[in-house]
Amino acid sequence: MRALRLPNWKSEPELVEVDEPTPGPGQVVVKIGGAGACHSDLHLMHDFEAGAVPWNPPFTLGHENAGWVHALGDGVSGLTVGQPVAVYGPWGCGTCERCRVGVDPYCENVAEAPVPGGGGGLGLDGGMAEYMLVPQARQVLPLPDGLDPVLAAPLTDAGxxxxxxxxxxxxxxxxxxxxxxxxxxxxxxxxxxxxxxxxxxxxxxxxxxxxxxxxxxxxxxxxxxxxxxxxxxxxxxxxxxxxxxxxxxxxxxxxxxxxxxxxxxxxxxxxxxxxxxxxxxxxxxxxxxxxxxxxTYWGSRPELIEVLELGARGLVKPKASTFPLDEAVVAYRKMRDGTLEGRAVVVP
Ligand code: NAD
Ligand code: ZN
CATH class of the missing domain: 3.40.50.720 (NAD(P)-binding Rossmann-like Domain)
Incomplete structure (x- = not known):
């Protein structure tokens, strides 16, 4: 499959061919329906240096993601293949007090997290690809009825x-x-x-x-x-x-x-x-x-459930401009030039 990867700090992302992910025990592969382009990605490309955060490139960009369950690893229950889902972006250890109440951005045991202080598109592979591996099934949230993954994706961060x-x-x-x-x-x-x-x-x-x-x-x-x-x-x-x-x-x-x-x-x-x-x-x-x-940094899993509800009820509706994967770099260029309106969402 194709993926938009950040090869290094202070570098431009590259569209390259990578292997499709397969889920291990407790993991989920999501077929991406939308991956939002965030200004934080521009900071990753241009402003960050080694040591600024506890993780490093290379990884696939895209930390606001939604789509459909594609494959379930052993032991995952409560999700079905084809079900529309959003990915909660910050990934903590899952067992500290903060993670237990759904506040993964402030995980207190980051050494046990899939990536310390990051998530998919922030140290590990994100959603600017056809498929994305989510290492903990608890980070995959079913979409409420009627919410399009193209709009759900930006709701996971821009919302x-x-x-x-x-x-x-x-x-x-x-x-x-x-x-x-x-x-x-x-x-x-x-x-x-x-x-x-x-x-x-x-x-x-x-x-x-x-x-x-x-x-x-x-x-x-x-x-x-x-x-x-x-x-x-x-x-x-x-x-x-x-x-x-x-x-x-x-x-x-x-x-x-x-x-x-x-x-x-x-x-x-x-x-x-x-x-x-x-x-x-x-x-x-x-x-x-x-x-x-x-x-403030990002938000909690319970808050994401509330934001998705606002989205499903039409009370909040991101203005999404969609781009195919091979034009994701155009979306980032427009964001940098100030010619983008609302949120760019990459639809692979
Ligand atoms: P964006 O590029 O889509 O929007 C930025 C907006 O700010 C643009 O409309 C721009 O015209 C305007 N702007 C720029 N300079 C301005 C100024 N001096 N005065 C008034 N307006 C100005 O960016 P985004 O994706 O919405 O992200 C916004 C910021 O939030 C970025 O720095 C991003 O990294 C950060 N961010 C933080 C978190 C967090 O958890 N704290 C999460 C996501 C993004
Ligand atoms: Zn962001």
């Missing part, structure tokens, strides 16, 4: 990551609250939809691209702002001087972190999701009083 971040701040997202989404790309546009579907807060979308703002409005944003020198002030004006109760930064650059801190309301949340390499100097008087600054 799950904002859902987890938003859920953490639900208590601050009442009817009189405002949420700001910075970066209305793959994650951000789904984030806007999740805010509208699960909270009564007003939503302000911020991006450097007009097309992204248009998408933000299509997704339900109440206001959209091109980011510039005055954006924090515009956010204050739009909120009666208060600022944003919750800022979700899906970029994570110096400029967006500074914007988030300047636009946040006292006692608000500033949540850093984007891994744009920026830093924010924090001191007692440098951010509004009692603003909580937090990072």
């Amino acid at each position: 799950l990551t904002p859902y987890h971040a938003i859920r953490r701040s639900w208590a601050k997202l009442g009817p009189t609250s405002t949420a700001v989404v910075i970066g209305v790309g793959g994650l951000g546009h789904v984030g806007v939809q999740i805010l509208k579907a699960t909270t009564a807060a007003r939503v302000i979308a911020v991006d450097t691209r007009e097309e992204a703002l248009k998408l933000g409005e299509e997704c339900g944003a109440d206001l959209a702002m091109l980011s510039g020198a005055d954006t924090a002030q515009e956010i204050r004006q739009a909120t009666g001087g208060r600022g944003a109760d919750v800022v979700l930064d899906f970029v994570g650059a110096d400029a967006t972190l500074a914007l988030g801190a300047a636009a946040a309301r006292t006692v608000g949340d500033l949540t850093i999701v984007g891994i744009g390499g920026g830093t924010l100097p924090v001191g007692f008087f440098s951010v509004p009083y009692e603003v909580s600054i937090q990072t």
Whole structure:
């Protein structure tokens, strides 16, 4: 079969011929129906160096995956061949307290995980191929009725990551609250939809691209702002001087972190999701009083079940642009150039 592989750090992915995987005991092979292209993959190609994470290339890219069960290893029960499924992306040991409650991103026994601190497409082979081996059957979740794998795939990261971040701040997202989404790309546009579907807060979308703002409005944003020198002030004006109760930064650059801190309301949340390499100097008087600054990484398995439910009910619907496997590199190029709308999904 063909697979899009990252051969090394600081290198471009290559479409190569590899063996089809076969499942060992407790494992599942998924026939890929959709594999999302995430901006994190661009970071893997261009920004990461050996030692940044506890795993290394080569591996097949693609950490947001859905499709159909293709083959079951010995001892796997509760799944049937042909069944539509999503793959929960972060793979922990399965037995520590965190993994038991479904929070694999924070596995406390990573030495026993299939790959320490990673998953398929992050150290082990991912879904940018015709088939993908999932080493633990518990990571394969049946899709609720009516959810297309092409849409389920981005929900496993571009949906799950904002859902987890938003859920953490639900208590601050009442009817009189405002949420700001910075970066209305793959994650951000789904984030806007999740805010509208699960909270009564007003939503302000911020991006450097007009097309992204248009998408933000299509997704339900109440206001959209091109980011510039005055954006924090515009956010204050739009909120009666208060600022944003919750800022979700899906970029994570110096400029967006500074914007988030300047636009946040006292006692608000500033949540850093984007891994744009920026830093924010924090001191007692440098951010509004009692603003909580937090990072989030991916989400839990129970949260993925909830996101898939939102998807099946049509409350959240990623704007997916599909690409065949041999054009996956085009999808990444468009993402890098800022000409992609929503999420690119590779359909092998
Ligand atoms: P994307 O390329 O699809 O979207 C990024 C968006 O941000 C684009 O619309 C772009 O125009 C906008 N943008 C860029 N610079 C900006 C700026 N200075 N101000 C305002 N908007 C700006 O990327 P994505 O796939 O949505 O990923 C977003 C970030 O989140 C990446 O850094 C990615 O690695 C990271 N990520 C983090 C997690 C996590 O668990 N924390 C999970 C997935 C992705
Ligand atoms: Zn990702």
